[in-house]
Amino acid sequence: MSDVEKHEGGCACGEVRYKTSAYPTHTAVCHCRYCQLRTGSAFGVSVYFERNAVEKLSGKLQKFEYETESGNKVCTEFCVICGTTVYWYAEAFNGTVGIGGGTFDPPSFWYDIKREVFCRSKAPFSENAINDKYQTSPIYNQVKVDPYRQSGSG
Numbered sequence: 001m002s003d004v005e006k007h008e009g010g011c012a013c014g015e016v017r018y019k020t021s022a023y024p025t026h027t028a029v030c031h032c033r034y035c036q037l038r039t040g041s042a043f044g045v046s047v048y049f050e051r052n053a054v055e056k057l058s059g060k061l062q063k064f065e066y067e068t069e070s071g072n073k074v075c076t077e078f079c080v081i082c083g084t085t086v087y088w089y090a091e092a093f094n095g096t097v098g099i100g101g102g103t104f105d106p107p108s109f110w111y112d113i114k115r116e117v118f119c120r121s122k123a124p125f126s127e128n129a130i131n132d133k134y135q136t137s138p139i140y141n142q143v144k145v146d147p148y149r150q151s152g153s154g
């Protein structure tokens with residue numbers, strides 16, 4: 001893995017721009033309800049980096065915090081103008097920052113996706129060739145049940 005990987009990306013309106021300067025620490029396609037609600041789509045594409053490998057170049061972000069069924073806090077950051085979720089910080093992955101995989105400039109999907117998580121709430125049409133699949137996730141430890149709309153039980 002090269003530590004000189006350099007990529008840029010940003011939000012839909014172009015105000016928020018960032019630069020990454022390392023290979024991701026881990027990557028996943030996530031079918032959890034939080035990702036489905038965050039994106040309005042079938043799944044999230046999570047690309048995590050060491051925090052010092054990500055630099056914001058421009059734009060203003062608004063925070064939204066929630067606690068997952070595992071009791072972990074997640075803080076998403078989205079563009080105040082267009083609403084694209086660009087970053088998030090997950091307590092479960094301390095020291096890293098997640099970037100929405102679709103926000104990288106083309107060719108956007110330059111990284112490998114290593115695993116697929118929360119397949120229990122996966123849309124029936126979203127099949128893929130990822131081998132490492134989980135009904136929840138390897139670190140999942142449910143401590144509460146969220147309301148129906150958010151619950152990972154799908």
Ligand SMILES: [Zn+2]
Binds near residue numbers: 011014079080081
């Ligand atoms: Zn924007």
Ligand SMILES: [Zn+2]
Binds near residue numbers: 044118
């Ligand atoms: Zn998710």
